[in-house]
Amino acid sequence: MLEVRDLQVNYGGITALRSVSLSVKQGEIVTLVGANGAGKSTLLGAVCGLVKPASGSIRFEGNDITGRKAHRLSRRGLILVPEGRRIFVNLSVTENLILGGYFRPKGAELDQDIEKVFSIFPRLAERRKQTAGTLSGGERQMLALGRGLMSRPKLLMLDEPSLGLSPLLVAEVFGVIEQIHAQGVTVLLVEQNAAAALGVADRGYVLETGKVVLEGGGAELAADGGVQRAYLGMD
Amino acid sequence: MDGAQLTQQIINGLTLGSLYGLIAIGYTMVYGILRLINFAHGDVLMVGCYIAWFAAVQFGLPWWVALMGSMVLTALLGVIIDQGAYRPLRRAPRISALITAIGVSFLLENLGLVIFGGRPKAFARPEVFNQIYEWGGVRVLSLSIWVPILTAVILAGLLLIIYRTRVGMAMRALSRDMVTVQLMGVDTNRIVAITFALGSALAAAGGVFWAMKYPQINPLMGILPGLKAFVAAVLGGIGNVVGAMIGGLLLGMAEILLVAWLPELAGYRDALAFVLLIGILIFKPTGIIGQELPE
Numbered sequence: 001m002l003e004v005r006d007l008q009v010n011y012g013g014i015t016a017l018r019s020v021s022l023s024v025k026q027g028e029i030v031t032l033v034g035a036n037g038a039g040k041s042t043l044l045g046a047v048c049g050l051v052k053p054a055s056g057s058i059r060f061e062g063n064d065i066t067g068r069k070a071h072r073l074s075r076r077g078l079i080l081v082p083e084g085r086r087i088f089v090n091l092s093v094t095e096n097l098i099l100g101g102y103f104r105p106k107g108a109e110l111d112q113d114i115e116k117v118f119s120i121f122p123r124l125a126e127r128r129k130q131t132a133g134t135l136s137g138g139e140r141q142m143l144a145l146g147r148g149l150m151s152r153p154k155l156l157m158l159d160e161p162s163l164g165l166s167p168l169l170v171a172e173v174f175g176v177i178e179q180i181h182a183q184g185v186t187v188l189l190v191e192q193n194a195a196a197a198l199g200v201a202d203r204g205y206v207l208e209t210g211k212v213v214l215e216g217g218g219a220e221l222a223a224d225g226g227v228q229r230a231y232l233g234m235d
Numbered sequence: 236m237d238g239a240q241l242t243q244q245i246i247n248g249l250t251l252g253s254l255y256g257l258i259a260i261g262y263t264m265v266y267g268i269l270r271l272i273n274f275a276h277g278d279v280l281m282v283g284c285y286i287a288w289f290a291a292v293q294f295g296l297p298w299w300v301a302l303m304g305s306m307v308l309t310a311l312l313g314v315i316i317d318q319g320a321y322r323p324l325r326r327a328p329r330i331s332a333l334i335t336a337i338g339v340s341f342l343l344e345n346l347g348l349v350i351f352g353g354r355p356k357a358f359a360r361p362e363v364f365n366q367i368y369e370w371g372g373v374r375v376l377s378l379s380i381w382v383p384i385l386t387a388v389i390l391a392g393l394l395l396i397i398y399r400t401r402v403g404m405a406m407r408a409l410s411r412d413m414v415t416v417q418l419m420g421v422d423t424n425r426i427v428a429i430t431f432a433l434g435s436a437l438a439a440a441g442g443v444f445w446a447m448k449y450p451q452i453n454p455l456m457g458i459l460p461g462l463k464a465f466v467a468a469v470l471g472g473i474g475n476v477v478g479a480m481i482g483g484l485l486l487g488m489a490e491i492l493l494v495a496w497l498p499e500l501a502g503y504r505d506a507l508a509f510v511l512l513i514g515i516l517i518f519k520p521t522g523i524i525g526q527e528l529p530e
Contacts, residue, residue, distance in 0.1 A: 103420035
């Protein structure tokens with residue numbers, strides 16, 4: 001479904017990604033682990049069209065999408081839920097969701113999807129008319145996830161969905177990710193919480209200073225000595 | 236000053252304030268989205284007035300056709316200015332776009348002088364706006380009654396767009412986060428263009444009523460209303476549409492009442508706006524209803 005080949009991204013003279021290749025197949029959960037500054041968010045930015053790559057290619061559903069504009073890609077079902085939630089704090093909860101389905105026609109189907117998001121996240125339903133700026137961190141993450149779902153994504157890319165959440169909420173968020181996946185959405189997950197991410201992932205990639213240094217099955221990576229020391233806090 | 240005179244002055248203040256408000260909305264909308272003070276806004280208004288003048292005086296079209304035509308063509312001008320002058324600078328430092336805006340302003344003023352000539356042109360008031368109404372000693376021009384009414388209608392329409400349509404939703408979202416909104420499938424350039432179109436159309440409406448009020452136009456006529464409307468936008472809280480209208484009404488009222496109560500200070504009327512600007516920047520820089528939003 002997603003094929004990234006030899007991707008290089010430069011930021012004002014600094015190489016953020018060098019020759020990164022990875023793939024995500026239909027129906028998979030793939031995770032990308034790595035330290036802060038390893039280039040995980042840059043990779044997602046390049047895939048969704050917010051960051052222009054210097055070289056390399058990105059293919060989505062067989063089509064070359066390298067350098068395409070972000071708003072066009074999201075209309076094709078390539079959806080990023082960005083790091084730090086980035087919900088629209090000046091809009092209501094419902095408006096945030098409607099905006100998530102901005103390019104879809106108005107009507108019963110859209111309203112059904114809004115209700116569906118509310119059934120996944122009952123806490124949002126209680127606050128549907130509230131300004132999103134009044135939500136707590138966990139609720140914001142749920143809104144960001146719900147907003148991503150509103151576009152009926154084919155590939156959902158999640159950038160640090162557990163960042164800054166309490167352990168209880170982290171478990172809830174990962175539960176929802178598995179639920180979304182079970183409904184047929186392919187997921188590319190970027191996480192610092194490598195243990196949780198590898199736990200749900202079919203496959204994983206380890207990114208270090210802009211390069212893929214390791215790849216393999218989720219369980220396989222979780223059992224890797226180097227990964228355990230570097231990302232799972234084990235000796 | 237007796238009650239009749241006061242009523243008359245309040246109506247005048249409302250009229251002038253409505254005009255400032257209509258113009259201020261264009262400033263505030265563009266600022267809200269691009270963080271750009273579009274200093275060419277007043278000159279866009281001037282072009283709108285000339286379009287209406289050609290339509291009404293040269294071609295003899297009814298005033299409302301002239302007004303609508305002017306709003307549409309001025310909206311187009313606003314979009315062209317944005318696409319031609321500001322869009323290439325979207326990623327440049329903000330000061331570059333600001334200086335460009337001043338450049339566009341000079342360009343429009345001087346093009347106006349070259350094309351239309353520096354001599355003012357009479358802008359005949361249509362019959363409906365030229366009646367004198369009189370009740371109990373209050374004498375007002377019908378234009379002074381119609382301007383606040385039409386302004387209220389235009390403002391209601393605009394608020395409907397901003398708060399009840401998806402494009403308006405995208406505008407509000409864009410004003411907070413230009414990057415994330417793209418992830419929702421929103422074409423930011425299109426939304427910015429719509430913003431310029433709406434702001435410029437409102438400036439044209441404000442300008443045409445302004446022209447009917449005085450009733451003449453010249454290529455430099457946009458400067459002072461433009462600057463004062465900018466003050467009104469800051470006064471109300473820049474970035475806020477309702478604030479811009481409130482700021483405009485306050486400024487218009489303050490000017491009229493200054494002249495009414497302290498006629499000896501009438502000569503300082505134009506300075507009042509800038510005194511208010513300095514005052515608000517010192518005491519409440521976020522404006523009357525502007526506020527720091529929680530992150």
